[in-house]
Amino acid sequence: MTGWHNWAGDQRCRPEQVRHPSTVAEISAVVAAAGRAGTTVKAIGAGHSFTDIALTSGVQLHLDGLTGLQSVDRAARRATFAAGTRLHEIPALLAPYGLAMENLGDIDRQSLAGAISTGTHGTGLAFGGISTQVAALELVTGTGAVLHCSGHENPALFSAARVGLGALGIITSVTLQCVDAFTLHAVERAEPLAGVLDGLLERQRAVDHFEFYWFPHTGTALTKTNTRFPPGQGPAGVEPLTARAHLLDDVLVSNKLFSALCSLTGKVPAAIPRVNAMAAHLTGNREFADVSHRVFANERTVRFREMEYALPLAVLPDVLRELDAMIGRRGFNISFPLEVRCAAADDIPLSTANGRETGYIAVHQHLKTDAFDYFRAAEEIFRAHGGRPHWGKWHFLHSEDFAGLYPDFKLFGSVRNVADPQRVFRNTYLDRVLS
Numbered sequence: 001m002t003g004w005h006n007w008a009g010d011q012r013c014r015p016e017q018v019r020h021p022s023t024v025a026e027i028s029a030v031v032a033a034a035g036r037a038g039t040t041v042k043a044i045g046a047g048h049s050f051t052d053i054a055l056t057s058g059v060q061l062h063l064d065g066l067t068g069l070q071s072v073d074r075a076a077r078r079a080t081f082a083a084g085t086r087l088h089e090i091p092a093l094l095a096p097y098g099l100a101m102e103n104l105g106d107i108d109r110q111s112l113a114g115a116i117s118t119g120t121h122g123t124g125l126a127f128g129g130i131s132t133q134v135a136a137l138e139l140v141t142g143t144g145a146v147l148h149c150s151g152h153e154n155p156a157l158f159s160a161a162r163v164g165l166g167a168l169g170i171i172t173s174v175t176l177q178c179v180d181a182f183t184l185h186a187v188e189r190a191e192p193l194a195g196v197l198d199g200l201l202e203r204q205r206a207v208d209h210f211e212f213y214w215f216p217h218t219g220t221a222l223t224k225t226n227t228r229f230p231p232g233q234g235p236a237g238v239e240p241l242t243a244r245a246h247l248l249d250d251v252l253v254s255n256k257l258f259s260a261l262c263s264l265t266g267k268v269p270a271a272i273p274r275v276n277a278m279a280a281h282l283t284g285n286r287e288f289a290d291v292s293h294r295v296f297a298n299e300r301t302v303r304f305r306e307m308e309y310a311l312p313l314a315v316l317p318d319v320l321r322e323l324d325a326m327i328g329r330r331g332f333n334i335s336f337p338l339e340v341r342c343a344a345a346d347d348i349p350l351s352t353a354n355g356r357e358t359g360y361i362a363v364h365q366h367l368k369t370d371a372f373d374y375f376r377a378a379e380e381i382f383r384a385h386g387g388r389p390h391w392g393k394w395h396f397l398h399s400e401d402f403a404g405l406y407p408d409f410k411l412f413g414s415v416r417n418v419a420d421p422q423r424v425f426r427n428t429y430l431d432r433v434l435s
Contacts, residue, residue: 004060006047007109008303008367015042015060022065024138024146024172031170032144034059035424042427043170045111046086049118049392050306053165053429061170063111069093070173078135080175083113090176091293098231099178103127103209104296106339113171118392119163119352121360122296123341124209124226125313129353131162132346135177139169142420146172160415163350165391167430168419184209184295185227185234187287196221197317204313204342204359213337214320216327217273222337226295240290269333304336305371307378307394308362309387310352313342316359322381323361332374336364349408349415352388362393391433399435 005012016039021027027043034041040058047054063084070080074097081090087101087108094100103122110120121129136150139161147169149158161168193214196203204210209226227234288295311319320340327334339362343353352358363378365371375394382389388405389395403409413434420426 004044004047006049006054008050008305010305010367011050011052011055013055013057013060015056015058017059018062019059020062020065024066024140027061027140027170027172028144028146030059030061031140031142031424035143035422038422039424040426041170041424043113043166045084045114046109048107048110048114050394051392051429052427053118053392055429056427063113063170066172072097072099074099077178077180078175079178080136080173081112082173083111083171085112086110087112087115088293088297091291094178095181098181100181100292101130101176102133102179103130104293105130106211106296106298107300108293108297109300112174114392116162116174117164117166117171119350119390120392121341121343121353122209123211123343123360125204125342125344125357126208128344128346129163129351131348131351132344133176133178134162134174136175137161137171138173139171141169142422142424150175156411156415157419159347160349160412161419162348163391165350165430165434167416167425167434169425181231182292183229183231183234183289184292185229185238185287185289186295187225187227188285189223189225190285191221191223193219193221196223197320200317200340201313211339211341213339215337216324216332216334228292229289231291234289238287238289240294241286241288273333303367304364305367305375305394306362306364307371307375308339308360308390309379309382309395310343310358310360310390311382311385311387313357313359315385316340316342316361319359319361319381319385319387323363323378326377326381327374330373330377332377334363334374335366335369338363349412350391350406352390354406354408360390362390397433399433402433 003014019030031041040056042056043061043063044054066082066084068082070082072079077099079094087110105120105122116131116134119129138148140146147154196212207225208228211224213222341360343358345355345357346353348354389397
């Protein structure tokens with residue numbers, strides 16, 4: 001048996017078998033055989049989930065053999081990709097057609113199927129998560145059947161599978177509703193946290209994309225505002241980052257130096273407030289413009305654990321103030337910044353933005369730091385405000401908790417009963433959150 005671990009390195013399993021299929025027919029045969037044998041199958045992508053959602057003791061399927069662009073309908077702005085395609089590969093595949101993904105998160109190493117299955121999202125109140133860009137998909141159900149799904153074909157399965165947690169089938173291809181390629185004008189500024197919180201809701205509505213980072217123990221928010229323009233347009237004189245600026249800001253400071261500082265503060269926790277103040281001073285305060293994907297996504301090499309909760313938009317400032325107070329009251333020394341984003345409401349049953357405009361707060365800790373007292377304390381605050389955890393990031397909830405958070409939770413279970421009646425795709429995570 002071969003061992004496997006996720007990107008962070010703290011979720012590990014030893015599958016009974018590891019398979020690398022290159023065709024849908026192979027996947028179908030593996031699933032059907034598992035059903036007959038009474039074992040389980042789990043497909044994995046890039047391993048960027050922090051939870052145990054990808055772990056299995058059964059058959060593990062790597063989808064690296066199913067990648068690339070399969071078809072394009074330029075007039076409809078739709079493109080179909082094999083499910084194992086990484087998000088960072090998509091821009092180059094769409095570029096010859098003058099197309100782009102409507103929105104992206106700040107990390108693009110995930111597989112397309114994995115990103116939509118766990119509810120990956122970016123920021124911007126006019127834009128939903130990546131799953132809302134899905135126009136159709138193909139999946140292999142728990143019986144080995146290959147089904148095409150869209151709003152008109154197997155619509156109930158399509159609706160649920162856009163954030164399906166891997167519980168409904170193995171996604172083999174995804175059709176994205178794309179947009180015409182565009183430029184983003186990025187403005188990054190360090191601002192007083194109090195002012196950002198006071199005007200947070202208005203600011204999110206006033207711009208295309210807004211987010212910020214806050215280093216605990218400081219009063220500074222590192223804000224990021226991105227404005228959309230047609231290709232090549234934008235404010236006069238604003239250019240892409242130079243190679244030197246990218247190396248200095250995004251590689252040396254944001255990754256190399258930050259990693260070194262995390263190692264230092266892990267040994268000397270009392271230094272964290274001073275180090276955070278220095279980090280807040282070193283980052284931010286730049287302006288540039290570039291094609292969309294080069295602005296949305298960032299390189300992340302520092303390994304960490306993450307918890308993220310989706311909250312009703314209106315409570316976001318109060319929750320952040322409560323987190324600040326809790327960190328001080330509990331005496332936590334927190335070296336990693338909190339990240340704050342937002343998204344439009346959608347109608348996907350298990351989307352964290354289902355039925356409500358949503359604000360997201362992500363809390364992190366370095367992989368070598370004990371994160372869980374901090375995470376549990378933060379979760380208490382999130383839950384008191386109706387928060388829903390990101391499916392691919394740390395949380396401590398069970399199925400009975402989710403039944404009260406998602407109006408369509410039972411509906412999802414009904415779709416699962418049809419798509420995977422023998423629970424071929426089950427694992428301990430799904431048993432915990434969907435039982």
